[in-house]
Amino acid sequence: MHRTIPTVLLPLLCLALCSSLRAQTPEISVRAYAVLSAFLRIQLEGQDPAVNFRVGPKGSVIAAFTDASLKHVATKEGERLKSKLTGLTFETLESFERCTDERMAINKKFDLPVAYQIAPPDEAKDILEMNRKEVDAFYEHHRDAMGIIQFSCIGLNPTGTQALFFVERVGHYSKGAWILMEMNKSGNWVLRGKLVKWMSRNYARSLR
Numbered sequence: 001m002h003r004t005i006p007t008v009l010l011p012l013l014c015l016a017l018c019s020s021l022r023a024q025t026p027e028i029s030v031r032a033y034a035v036l037s038a039f040l041r042i043q044l045e046g047q048d049p050a051v052n053f054r055v056g057p058k059g060s061v062i063a064a065f066t067d068a069s070l071k072h073v074a075t076k077e078g079e080r081l082k083s084k085l086t087g088l089t090f091e092t093l094e095s096f097e098r099c100t101d102e103r104m105a106i107n108k109k110f111d112l113p114v115a116y117q118i119a120p121p122d123e124a125k126d127i128l129e130m131n132r133k134e135v136d137a138f139y140e141h142h143r144d145a146m147g148i149i150q151f152s153c154i155g156l157n158p159t160g161t162q163a164l165f166f167v168e169r170v171g172h173y174s175k176g177a178w179i180l181m182e183m184n185k186s187g188n189w190v191l192r193g194k195l196v197k198w199m200s201r202n203y204a205r206s207l208r
Helices: 007-023 030-044 073-084 090-099 132-141
Strands: 061-063 148-151 162-170 174-183 189-199
Touching: 030 162, 030 174, 030 189, 073 090, 073 162, 073 174, 073 189, 090 162
Parallel strands: 061 148
Antiparallel strands: 148 162, 162 174, 174 189
């Protein structure tokens, strides 16, 4: 006998499946959470108005997985990144190139002063590729959201004091940036450089 799943149970089933998928995927490191938390706090404090990647109320939601489509991007952009991001070391860039092969899970472990949301895998996609029904469903679920923020993996130097990553906010338009963070003498992560990309389509795909 053919049976259908009651509509009321669909959100619970989706939650269970998404949790299972994340549990089977390697998670980003404690240091990566520290780096990304510091970056997001800078956005919340308005210290970097040219790159608005705010989360929380009227901000964006965070994708549940890192972007694994950036393989070879850093290799193609390597010389430009080193010239634009002053202080970027070869070791940090090489570390980034190595980590891009693996998709990693992102959970609700950020150290932030605001409530924020993690978008499940079925929502963490380019809004420009969604049909109207999917777009309406996303904004119904995440009212006042600016879009979805997706992080790449994080490349680190051997001492773990310099970090390179790519972050993209996908909404009605797409914007991304290469970010260079460094740990200062007080042990805090600070923004050292950025290379902003304004995009009408996904930046990573354009470099393949």
